[in-house]
Structure formats: C-alpha cells, structure tokens
Amino acid sequence: MSRTHDTPTPRALRCPDCGVTVDDRWRCECGSPLRFADPPVPNGEPPTPGGLDTRPGQWAFEMFCAVGDDPADRVTLGEGMTPLVDADAAETSRGHTPEDPWNAAFKLEYVLPTGSFKDRGATTTLTRAVELGVDRVVEDSSGNAGAAIATYAARAGIDAEVYVPAGVKESKLRAIRRAGATPVRIDGSRADVTDACVATLGSTDADEPDPAWYASHAWNPAFFEGTAAFAYEVAYQRGWDAPDVVVTPLGHGTLFLGAYWGFRRLHQAGWIDTVPRLYGAQAAGIAPVVREKHGAAAADPNGTVNDAADGIQIAEPVQMDEILEAVCETGGDVLAVTEAAGTRELDRLHAAGFYTEPTCAVAPAALRELRERGAIDATDDVVVPLTGSGLKR
Ligand SMILES: [Zn+2]
Structure with missing residues (x-):
C-alpha cells in the first residue's frame, strides 16, 4: 500500500484551468480554485475488512490524503469512521412495515466532533495550515464550517x-466564540460575508504570502482532501463495494465534490469497480446548479425559498464547473427541494431517531422524489449522509 509518489511536504497546488503550479495561494491568478498537483493514490490491493487499523478515524485513509504526510502535523480530534446504518432497520427488525421506508443506508456524519461533516475538512485544512507554518486563518461560513474551523x-x-451572516444561529456563534475564535458578523447576503472575508486576504496578484490564510x-x-474520506469510509464499510447511488445536500459542494473525488481515487486505485451516481439536493429558490442544468422553473418549483435549509443557500458556488462535471460523469443529477418537503422529511428523521438539523433533511427528501420520478429504483443500493446534528439548533 505504498504511495506512488514521495512528494515533499507541503505539496504543491495546480490550476485545473490554466495548468500553472504554485506552492500555495487561495486561488489561481486566473481566478479558478486550485487543486493538489499530485494527490497520492496507493498501489496494490485494498486492505481486507478488519485489516485496516481504523483507530485514527478518517486518517486511516492517509494513503489517499495529500496533507498530513507527517503524522506530527495532523490536527485531529479522532474524527471519522462515522456509523453507516440501515435507515429502516429499527422498524423492520421488529416486524413492522415502515410507513415511508427510505430503503437506503444513512451515514451518520452528525456524530462528528462539532456535529457536522465539516469536521472532515477542518482536520485536513488545519493540518495543511500547520504544514505551511500559518499562524492566523480566516473563514466565512453560515455556521457549521465556521464552528469546525474554529474548533480545529x-x-x-x-x-x-470566522465571518458569519449577522443572523447566524446563536448556538453556532457560541461554538465559534467558545473555541477562542473571533466571529465577525456581516450584514447583507451570504455573498457579502464572503467578500468581507476575502478582503482580508490582500491582492491575489501580490507575490507576498497572504496576510491571513x-x-x-x-x-x-x-x-x-478531508471530505473525500466520506467516500473511503463508505467503500470500506461496504467491503469495497461502492453503492449505486449517493444523495447529498448541495450548496458549495463541499461534501458532494469530496465524495466525487474520493470515489474517483478509489476507482483509480482499483479498490472499487464503479463510481456511484451522485445526486445533489439544493434548497428550492436558491438552487443555482439546478437552474444551470434544468432551468429557472426547476430551481424554484413553488416560488418560495427553502429557508429551513440555511446551510446550503449558496447562490454562486465556487466550484460550479466541477459540480456539473461530477453530475455528468457519474450519471447523477441535481434537484431543488422545497421547505415543505424538507420539513416533512425532518419530522420523519426525528421520529425514527435521527436527530438532525433541517438542512440535511433535503437529501433523504430528494431521494424520495428521485424514486417517484423513476431516476432511482428499488434495486439501487443507496447511501445518504446525514450531515448535521439537531443539537446545535
Ligand atoms: Zn489558473
């Protein structure tokens, strides 16, 4: 299971659009998001179930990870290896037929240290910061990512x-503050919050390192690199048998693209035979990927914004092209979920013992709609991540 490259740490970044390679910067001079130039892909057979030491959590999959080559640099709280459970098992095992079965496996991402899947990315991002010798980081977030970055x-x-919208939930603000980070509340849209944060980074044309990272x-x-571990864990927990379908919430595509790149690397390594079809569930009314692919009516099916799904209300996803590529390459799709459908689904989740936050209910709600449309059938093997905890509301 040796790495194919012995790359010096920290690893270089490359622009997928113009091809330039840089040591580190937040985006390419051409404006595109950067990626790791040479992410590791392991040689040889995958470990047998039970042959992998999963005590380090998601760091058990270090062989695929472009950060944390030196374990001493890793900033970890033991995150990862979240449970993968049968969504309907509790009811069916008692001989009941569930009223509205999901017929899927749920991956319980809300049990991560700060109560959301964002910890997967926070552990690898702060590890990269340590590798680079950074002493100050900035982030903008509607809540969960901010809490994760502050904690790590x-x-x-x-x-x-952490730059947050002025109306952010107090519980999420508290998590940021209690971790000793400085929340900066910004009036205006979610995009205004990002602009205020980016303004602290200085010019992208400057040769000097950015004042804040x-x-x-x-x-x-x-x-x-961290959210890709979702894919490694799903494949491992299923004995290296990829599911047919994965349905995730979709805002910036943090988990959606992590899953895509993770499954692709597993496929490249020969550890899985197929890459699952990826379906992204957006908030009705603020569903730019749906609008791009299916038009304005599909993005706004009932003329009201799904305000319950505040965690994915992203009007301009940074990685729009990559998200569309992932949908196209895997044969998946994107759809907009209304607040009514999300709220119904959240009630079902809570009643079944999955105490999650409203944003993450859009994914199982989308699964239901995709089944009704015939895009996903009863024989498809489906995994749905439940991304955020209800305890943080
Ligand atoms: Zn570029």
Whole structure:
C-alpha cells in the first residue's frame, strides 16, 4: 500500500484551468480554485475488512490524503469512521412495515466532533495550515464550517476569525466564540460575508504570502482532501463495494465534490469497480446548479425559498464547473427541494431517531422524489449522509 509518489511536504497546488503550479495561494491568478498537483493514490490491493487499523478515524485513509504526510502535523480530534446504518432497520427488525421506508443506508456524519461533516475538512485544512507554518486563518461560513474551523484552529493553537451572516444561529456563534475564535458578523447576503472575508486576504496578484490564510471550505483544496474520506469510509464499510447511488445536500459542494473525488481515487486505485451516481439536493429558490442544468422553473418549483435549509443557500458556488462535471460523469443529477418537503422529511428523521438539523433533511427528501420520478429504483443500493446534528439548533 505504498504511495506512488514521495512528494515533499507541503505539496504543491495546480490550476485545473490554466495548468500553472504554485506552492500555495487561495486561488489561481486566473481566478479558478486550485487543486493538489499530485494527490497520492496507493498501489496494490485494498486492505481486507478488519485489516485496516481504523483507530485514527478518517486518517486511516492517509494513503489517499495529500496533507498530513507527517503524522506530527495532523490536527485531529479522532474524527471519522462515522456509523453507516440501515435507515429502516429499527422498524423492520421488529416486524413492522415502515410507513415511508427510505430503503437506503444513512451515514451518520452528525456524530462528528462539532456535529457536522465539516469536521472532515477542518482536520485536513488545519493540518495543511500547520504544514505551511500559518499562524492566523480566516473563514466565512453560515455556521457549521465556521464552528469546525474554529474548533480545529483551537486544537492547532492557531488564531481564527470566522465571518458569519449577522443572523447566524446563536448556538453556532457560541461554538465559534467558545473555541477562542473571533466571529465577525456581516450584514447583507451570504455573498457579502464572503467578500468581507476575502478582503482580508490582500491582492491575489501580490507575490507576498497572504496576510491571513483562507481556510475556506469552498476554495481550499485541503478541505476536500478531508471530505473525500466520506467516500473511503463508505467503500470500506461496504467491503469495497461502492453503492449505486449517493444523495447529498448541495450548496458549495463541499461534501458532494469530496465524495466525487474520493470515489474517483478509489476507482483509480482499483479498490472499487464503479463510481456511484451522485445526486445533489439544493434548497428550492436558491438552487443555482439546478437552474444551470434544468432551468429557472426547476430551481424554484413553488416560488418560495427553502429557508429551513440555511446551510446550503449558496447562490454562486465556487466550484460550479466541477459540480456539473461530477453530475455528468457519474450519471447523477441535481434537484431543488422545497421547505415543505424538507420539513416533512425532518419530522420523519426525528421520529425514527435521527436527530438532525433541517438542512440535511433535503437529501433523504430528494431521494424520495428521485424514486417517484423513476431516476432511482428499488434495486439501487443507496447511501445518504446525514450531515448535521439537531443539537446545535
Ligand atoms: Zn489558473
């Protein structure tokens, strides 16, 4: 299982659009998001189930990870190896026929240290920050990513400023503050929050290193190194048998693209035979990927914004092209979920013992709709991540 490259740390980044290679910057001079130039892909057979030491959590899959080559640099709280459970098992095992079965496996991402899947990206992003010798990071977030970055920055002993919308939930603000990070509340749209954060980074044309380092879940390639571990774990937990379908919430595509790149690397390594069809569930009314692919009516099916799904209300996803590529390459799709459908689904989740937050209900709600449309059938093997905890509301 040796690595194919012995690359010096920290690893270089490359622009997928113009091909330039750089040591580190938050985006390419051409404006595109950067990726790791040579992410590792292991040689040889996958470990047998039980042959992999999963005590380090998602770091058990270090053989695929472009950060943390030196374990001493890793900023970890033991995140990962979240449960993969049968969505319907509790009811069916008692001989009941569930009223609205999901017929899927749920991966319980909400049990991660700060209550959301964002910890997967925070551990790798702060590890990259340590590799680079960064002493101050900034991030902008509607809540969960900010709490994750603040928490892992605390773990790393690195200063963090988190730009948040003025109306952010107090519980999420508290998590940022209690970790010793500085929340910066910004009036205006979610895009205004990003603009205020980016303004602290200085010019992208400057040769000098940026005054603050952008620990962005939307831009930073190190973040996606972490969310890709979702795919490694799903494949491992299923004995290296990839599911047919994965349905995730879709805002910036942090998890959606992490899953895509993770499954692709597993396929490239020969550890799985197929890459699952990836379906992304967006918030009705703020569904730019759906609009791009299916038009305005599909993006706004009932003329109201799904305000319950505040975690994915991203009007301009940074990685739009990559998201569309992932949909196209895997044969998946994107759809907009209304607040009514999401709320119904959240009730079902809570009643079944999955105490999750409203944003993550769009994924199982989307699964239901995709089944009704015939895009996913009863024989398809489906995995749905439940991305955020209800305890943080
Ligand atoms: Zn470029």
